[in-house]
Amino acid sequence: MSRRFGALALASLLAACAAPAGSTEVEAIAPPVVAVDYSPAFDAVRHAEAAAYLADLEAARIAAEAAAQAAREAQEAAVTAERARKAQQARTAVERPPASAVAVHDRGDWPEALAGCESAGDTDGRDGYRINLNATSDSGKYLGAGQFSEPTHLSAGGDGDPRGETWGEQRATIVSWRAASNPYRQWPTCWPILVRQGIVAG
Numbered sequence: 001m002s003r004r005f006g007a008l009a010l011a012s013l014l015a016a017c018a019a020p021a022g023s024t025e026v027e028a029i030a031p032p033v034v035a036v037d038y039s040p041a042f043d044a045v046r047h048a049e050a051a052a053y054l055a056d057l058e059a060a061r062i063a064a065e066a067a068a069q070a071a072r073e074a075q076e077a078a079v080t081a082e083r084a085r086k087a088q089q090a091r092t093a094v095e096r097p098p099a100s101a102v103a104v105h106d107r108g109d110w111p112e113a114l115a116g117c118e119s120a121g122d123t124d125g126r127d128g129y130r131i132n133l134n135a136t137s138d139s140g141k142y143l144g145a146g147q148f149s150e151p152t153h154l155s156a157g158g159d160g161d162p163r164g165e166t167w168g169e170q171r172a173t174i175v176s177w178r179a180a181s182n183p184y185r186q187w188p189t190c191w192p193i194l195v196r197q198g199i200v201a202g
Helices: 003-017 040-092 110-120 150-155 167-180 190-196
Strands: none
Touching (some): 110 167
């Protein structure tokens, strides 16, 4: 109770004591007044509590959305990676010919047969293979008799551009790269042709 209520009660009690003797009238005592504190400090506390509660709700909502977004991105990345893996398999997987069509050993002129196919489209070779030492693919990416890209030619020990080299130099690069890499990947069109013709062992 507030001090205001205490003062009123005390005043009523004193008035009753001061009434004449024998008087039957009793002065009514005013009901207590309850003062509710709606001070600015109280309002500030309640507002702060409400703001903190709303802030917690918003933080929880943001965290849930972020977790859901991360899960979606992880799933999309996994799908993309799987598609890329399957595409890579499709690019490198070449159907092997029947065993009866595969040579037991590479023929001695297989580099000439490969270079003729790669650089001039010659897959016959009955009159000798036509080889274009300065061949350039339509895209401009693959060069020389073995149709090497510049990075591959550098990896094989060349200077990046085989054009201008002698056939002996380009032939040596073809032979060394066949031993060091997957020929189906390096020559995906012509190598299977040589396998089916029995020129190389696969």
